Amino acid sequence: MKKFVLSAVLCALALIMRLGVREIPQFADVYADHFNAFWVNSLGRLSSLFGFSLVEILIYLLIISAVILIVRIIAGNVKLHETGKLYGRDEVLAALLIASLIFFLYECNQDAYFYRTSFAAVYGFGQGSYTTDELKEVCSMLVEKANSLSARVPRNDEGIMVCDENVRERARQAMLILGEKYPYLGGWFPKAKPVLFSQLLSYSNLTGIYSAYTIEANYNTDMTQYNIPFTMCHELSHLKGVMQENQANFCAYLACTGTDDADLLYSGYLSAWVYCGNELYRRDYEAWKELAGTLDQSCNRDLKHNNAFWDRHEGKVSEATESFNDNWLKSHGQTDGTLSYDKVVDLIISYEAGKSNDPL
Template sequence: MSEKAKNLLALSIVPQVLLVKVLAGFPEVVEAYYSNGIYRFIASGYRYAFGWVPFSVGDIFYALAGIMILRFIWRKVRSVSRKPWPFFREILQTLSLAYLFFYLSWGLNYYRLPLHRSLGIGAEYTTEELVSFTEKLIERTNTLHTTLAASDSSAVNIPYSRREIYQRSIEGYARLAERSPHLAYSPASIKSSLFSLPLSYMGYGGYLNPFTNEAQVNSMQVDYRYPLVTCHEEAHQIGYSAENEANFIGYLAATANPDPYFRYSGYAYMLRYCLNETYRRDRDTYARLVATLHKGVLENYREAALFWKKYENPLEPIFKNTFNAYLEANNQAGGIKTYSYVVALLVNYHRKEAL
């Protein structure tokens, strides 16, 4: 490659950033032509290419990339003072290509229409509506808990292997697609992350690899949430980049699933969000609602909390703050706090569609 071509490639990151910023101002265009247009072909192509591989291709890619970065630094850092531009140019070239592939392969979905607008529902709700919906969620969760646990005070244990959970998760999306074709999920590409231990220390239940479109699930976290987390990562695959929106779509897929363990996972997981929001607004009502919940459901919550407590470490807040900054840089002004938006989606969606 000529020096001129190298310079152009390195500096191409500038117009790319500007183009993404411009597209961010036209969510209708992104929704119509990218998220519901070319992205569907790109995503399915990646999943056809890598979905059949039994291990995470994306994790291998990240590991190799990390080794290459360390090798590059080791070889080049001593020559920076003598030839600074070639060193920084190579970095800019890599960043330019990574930026291009990230936003073309998946990242532009951050700038699609907010989900409440595409669904035609509101984004606000009253405390009375929240409490009413939470009561219905408790009823559904308790009913399923009764059928799945040995007693009211026993936790629900998911009886499936990780692979079985991945296979069964597809059924919920198939049911959703019958009335919402844009939520169709095929082919599948769901895998346990090779980095599950680091993910546990970082505090994450999974992630989507945007360069291979593989759904990566933290396989060390095997509790009542596993089916919902799997559906959440699959929601990322079909184009819902925002964490709150992926939570909501994952909930729809889990609760549409014919398997009762998936429905329990979906209802119990989202119930926690609603209870937390109720606690923030009205602590007396929160106490009343929790008193009606089976002790076994609370035991499921306790088990999940103990899992994450086991991996708490001084670096976890750094990882969370980094992810928060990443979210804010990609059209989620509240960062991690925007997860609470899922409650608005739940309440307003079920105002139209009865729970």
């Protein structure tokens, strides 16, 4: 009975949160301002004590537990014991409690933040349109920056960028610096965590994933490594309630390019070139072709390696994940779905063109 009551309480609180952020103006903003730090500094710090991705291990344990539960119930044929209790009743109540806790944590640490005033709106980024000439100017800058940094990053025998273990701390420091400049992101950050079985992310076409249940930023270790610093910062921004994917990308760009760390700088500028370059390709192919032709060979090797990596992992799983992610994002107000990642271009142009209201 206690488990059932606690499950009911958690579900009720989750539903109140769900309705509140949708129906009451400023509810999500007030909640984020007062409770984000609580969750990050409690559950987030607790999770950070584990050197591995806690949510990954918990998922595996949940799957195993679910299988065992089903087998036990089937084996017991859902029959009555001599005590009169339904076989498997306690296990079902435990499963209900876990499901209720998952629902509650999701509402508190993810769903609510979709309805707060966005990072871009608070600081005035991306409010105006931009011309193709402005896009070309920014793309030219991005190529120039990436070229100048390409020789400063460590590379393997194939000439592909590699990251060391310390990049996790350096990405964390970059986010701390960004949080000092933009209080929206202020406060403590944990290190992003590598996913042990990153193949699962690779075949799902995912570079990283944020866990609302453990307050963790997780990243794919198998992908081409110029992506890693950018992805770490992207997922860490989710931890601070930046749920819109284009804005998480933008925060990653600001964090990576706001340091003097060559690995982060290169990751930020090359990743931004991919997004902005794709937009230029659609608008002015000849201008894109000219700029792409000036890209350093090392940069090209990283990009070709990246394309080949994702091509190798395309299939039914990636298609299903893409479809799910697209629908999930749309259901949370991101009308462009998975295309919303690309909308970071608007924000980068706004920032680089000096159209933003920089707080400093």
